Amino acid sequence: MAVLDAVSAHVDEGRFVGLVGPNGAGKSTLLRTVGAVLKPDAGTVLLDGESVRDLSSRAASRRVATVPQDTSLSFDFDVREVVAMGRTPYRSRFRSNADEAGEEAVERALSRTETEVFADRSIGAVSGGERQRVVLARALAQDTPILLLDEPTASLDINHQIRTLELVADLVDEGKTVIAAIHDLNLAAHYCDDLLLLSGGRILDSGAPERVLTESNLGRAFDTRAVVSRHPVTGAVYVTALPERGGDREGRVHVIGGGGTVSRVLYVLSAAGYEVSVGALGTGDSDLETARLLGLDTVTVEPFAPIDAETRQRITERVLAADVTxxxxxxxxxxxxxxxxxxxxxxxxxxxxxxxxxxxxYAGGDAAAVYRSLREQGAVVAGSAVLSAVARAIDSNP
Known part of the structure; x- marks a missing residue:
């Protein structure tokens, strides 16, 4: 059975290319083929016009470094020795010690991956996330123009996920070419220059994240409903999966927003099938523009105008009519x-x-008191968890 079939792609030098797609789509297989770990039954992988299969192991290792998904190691060297293994392609078979340049490369790799703090610790004594960073440091010490990463953030907490991808982006800025299988679509959209969307062993689409991560493509690749919008802070493409619930969700939701803070929330709730109202919003507010594009019920006021008694009554009517606010x-x-x-x-x-x-x-103690009361009264969630929080609230208040 073919894992990959008729896959053809070109990666320009100095680009950060993300491989995305469902489990079993062939992302890891493609990386292993590019890295000459697997030999394809047909087709060729070219590095600067030269077949990777025609290169000696040492020559290939000077061009391509790999960080595999499985970072388990069967030996018990200390972390610095593991990182120094990245210098193996540059060592003479008659000399075991690295040269001065190699030692500098090792120390630089330890520093950039923030692993120097446990460099003298046994590799068997570090956590899974720390070991992931050590294996990345080993690849950096290898000092190749091409870096292949298979789920480089899989074992990392969110802090080190961001630090790792920021480091990779810096490496690309310095001229490296990076191809990475990334499970998190939003991280891929934020950091990658280009994406290859794999599905069923084929490339479904390729190009810039905003081209590839469309609701249609995601539905075809992942067999799920998703909303694609823009992150309110970064402006990057942002994907929100909509859990299936036997059809569109039922219920009314009123949203209090303003200043662009709830545009994505409005989009997600509307796409999930809820009946949504929003306001009060000032005319010209970006949240109001989103609401109008979605055809939502809105309460509006003039820009910078205070909410008068009549407008307040209109808001209250919608809050009371909603299942969730x-x-x-x-x-x-x-x-x-x-x-x-x-x-x-x-x-x-x-x-x-x-x-x-x-x-x-910006309204002092009165606003602080109101907000404290709201926190005590309701469920406090991050913006990414609004959809599930609304569903739970409706389910618990039939």
Missing amino acids: VAGDIEVGSGNLANLECAAESDALVVVEDRPFEERN
Whole structure:
């Protein structure tokens, strides 16, 4: 049975290319083929026009370094010795010690991967995440123009995931070419220059993240519904999977937003099938533009105008009619404090908190008191968890 079939791609020098796709799509197989670990039944892998199969093992190892998905090691050397193994392609068979340049490369790799702090520890005594970084350091010490990474962030916490991909992006800026299988589509969209979307052993699409990560492509590749929007902070393509629930979800949701803080929330809730209202929003607000594009029920006020009694009544009506109210991660001033006060009327409340409230409170102690009450009343979640929080709130309040 063929794992990959009719796969053809060209990777330009100095690009960060992400391999994405469902489990079993062939991402790891493609990396192992590019790295000359596997020999294809047909076809050729070319490095600068030269077949990788025609290169000696030493010559290939001077061009391509690999960080495999399985980082288990069967020996018990210390971390520095493991990293120094990356210098093997440059050593004479008659001399066991690395030269001065090699030693500098090892120390530089330890430093860049933040593994120098446990460089003298046994490789068997480090955690899985630490071992992942050690194997990456070994690949950096190999000092090749091409770097192949198979799920380089799989064993890392979110902090080291970001640090690792920031490091990889820096390496690309310095001229390296990187091809990486990445499970997290949003990390891939943020960091990669180009993506190859694999499905069923073939390339379904390729190109810039915004071209590849479309709802249609994701539905075909992963057999799931997804919403593709823009991250409100980074502006990168952002994918949100919609859990299946036997058809569109039922329920009404009112969203308190403003300043672009809930555009993605509106998109996700609407795509999931909920009946969504939003407001009050000032005319010209980017959240209002999103709501209008989606055809949502909106409550509006003039730009920078305070919420008057009539508008407040309209907000309250929607809050009371909704099954759930979502209070976005908004900045609060005296003009829109009434939005939060209206949210307190909800029987089921979800409070989105991506930033501490004190960083976005411009209305003093009154706003702080209202917000504390909302936190005590509702479920406090990150923006990425709004959809599941809304579903739980509706399920618990039939």
